[in-house]
Amino acid sequence: MDSRELQRLYLDLTTPHVADAVMRLGIPVRQAPAGLNALWSETHIVGRVLPAQHAGSVDVFLEAIDNSCPGDVLIVDNSGRTDEACVGDLVTLEASHAGLAGIAIWGLHRDSRELRAIRLPIFSMGTLPAGPQRLEPQSETAIAQARFGDFTVTPDDFVLGDDDGLLAMPLERAADIAEVAVAIRETERRQASFMRSGTSLREQARFADFLSARESEGITFRQHLRRIGGEIEE
Template sequence: MDTVKLQRTYLDLTTPHVADACMRLGIAVRCAPAGMRPLWSGTHVVGRARPSRHYGSVDVFLEAIDRSAPGDVLVVDNEGRLDEACVGDLVTLETARAGLRGIVIWGLHRDSAELRTIRLPIFSLGTLPAGPQRLEPQEAAALSSASCGEHAITTDDFVLGDDDGVIFVPLSHAQEVAELATTIRDTERSQAARMHLGTTFRQQARFDEFLAARKADAGVTFRQHLRSIGGAIEE
């Protein structure tokens, strides 16, 4: 799926929709650590991952940007460190001017006021005034893969981020994940609309039928019941 199609396809899909779709399809659900949050609410970003490992200097970011295509998302691996900020206003502005869609940082950022002015979507573990005081040798794989929590991210992945966090999905599964996520989204929206009109979720889920089925067979789960009637809330 090319960049433009990726943007259009995932424009109205959330990370929960996509996580549920991955789970149902048997695709590994790879989320950034729970502390990963955008700088401001209402953020939504999607794009191919552009990995970059940090060793104390911004040159690795500039090299990653130089290799990027418009629409990519810079994924910065700073090993989740909380003793230094590795991305600030100049790197963010350079990223934005190169046409990238955002930055995901497994680590900290700084220059928050300037970043809000630049308005490029940024996700990180938080902020710290101090930058790095170290300089380590750059590894050969510095621009081919990056870790975000327990997950390894490459250019074969794409990034989706919003107020609930960040998820990484293989580009090869982008279409099927989007199709199922759209179905889940539409089902949940329909369920919510019916609830606002007075039909409880218990009624929609035919909860009395589930309780009767579970009484007859203790192995019956609510998730199985929802699947049988087209519900989606558990996935």
């Protein structure tokens, strides 16, 4: 699936709706650490993973970008380090000119003022003035895969990021995930509309029926919601 199709499928989907869809489909949930944030609000990115393992020099980013396709998202693995910033304005400008959809850094950035001017969507664990003071051997898999928090991503994955964080998912399941996420979104929108019109969530979920069924059958609330088609937890 190319970047244009990903953009079309996920344009109006949020990470919470997509995370619920991933869980419902039984796909492992791979979400970035809670400290990862977009540099500005209302950020929304989706694109194929372009991995890069940082070892102290920007050359790995240039090599990754040299092998990129427009719409990719540069995923920077800096092991979550908090003693150095690994992405600044020049790498960001290079990524922007190459047509990348954004950058997500498991680590820190710098040149915040310049990055805001460039306006390429960026997710980062925070900012620090100083760049690396080290230079380590580059891994053989430096542009083939990237570790990001508790999970690993490759170009066989894509990411979705917004104000709630960032998710990584298998590219081959992108259409399935989007279809389920749309259904979840529409269900929640209907529920919210009914609530604004005076019908409580308890009424919509037939909560009294659930309490009775829990007592007699021992079912969970999620099982009850599946019965009535009112999923709000998955």
